[in-house]
Amino acid sequence: MSEMKNILITGGAGYVGNLLVPQLLNSGYRVRVYDIMYFGKETLPLDNPNLEVIEADIRDTATFAAACKGIDVVMHLACISNDPSFELDPDLSRSINYECFEPMVLAAKNAKVKRFIYCSSSSVYGVSDRPQVTEDTPLVPLTDYNKYKGMCEPLLWKHMSDDFTCVTIRPATICGYSPRTRLDLSVNILTNHAVNKNAITVFGGVQERPNLHIQDMCDAYEMLIEAPHEKIHGETFNVGWQNYSIMDLAKMVKRVVEAEFPEKGDIPITVTETNDIRSYRVNSDKIKRVLGFEAKHTVEDAVRDLCKAFKAGKLPDSFGNPKYFNVKQLQELEVA
Helix, strand or coil: CCCCCEEEEECCCCCCHHHHHHHHHHCCCEEEEEECCCCCCCCCCCCCCCEEEEECCCCCHHHHHHHCCCCCEEEECCCCCCHHHHHHCHHHHHHHHHHCHHHHHHHHHHCCCCEEEEECCHHHHCECCCCCECCCCCCCCCCHHHHHHHHHHHHHHHCCECCEEEEEEEECEEECCCCCCCCCCHHHHHHHHHHHHCCEEEECCCCEEEEEEHHHHHHHHHHHHHCCHHHHCCEEEEECCEEEEHHHHHHHHHHHHHHHCHHHCCCCEEEECCCCCCECCECCHHHHHHHCCCCCCCHHHHHHHHHHHHHCCCCCCCCCCHHHCHHHHHHHCCCC
């Protein structure tokens, strides 16, 4: 480990954060989680002496600036995530996903943070009929969520300097189990339905989407903490692995769940119409070429991990508990 020892993760109590935080603690980092806690903090390793949890809003720039003191790396994961959550309250979402971003970057830089890692999204590509989208592909956002994710990227570049390393990562759709699992993401939705309703509904089916196992996401983040300045400064990296149509994903989920739960027999797949036409295939050659990063876990691995979690009773009330669904939880809390 280099001198990058103190890590601040915004949104660190979220889906990815709940796997990433213990991983970084196990690697010897000191971690400060900065999160508004819409989904609680009970799933974090709160008894670890190297973990500090700050319950605060990223729009509160003064509190965020104070939290950056003594920090080497800021990983900015916090956002109102996914399109339906965004549509609940567009003003709230704009303020969280866009308006507070540049003040946060400046606060980190002024606090002498050495590195700022911005988690954007591969959804910024919107719809593309190219065989694969690379980091240079023009962004064609279809929704405000995609648009604001993309609009933050140039704001980061405005403030980068030799002593303030800035990098953007555009992850594919994450799948798999975490102590704070989301069941509103494509592979996870399909698996929940197959396991608990013995049926899979596909909305559309022909749309192609990139997928990434949540463990690979965490490994990519850890790699970015230590990557040499000259390799990542001012760079944008796609990180995804397997591009599949939604129908391909459904067939894969069906196969794995039938193998994990043979007593279920044949799980039918029904197709229904959708207005969600986002379709793109992400190319992740650059992160492999520059940093040597390659995803190691498949979509099937993610489905198997979720099946094990369901069997072990780790995901109770998987349709009723709002904590698995961003939109439902925000409504429940009357945030939006």
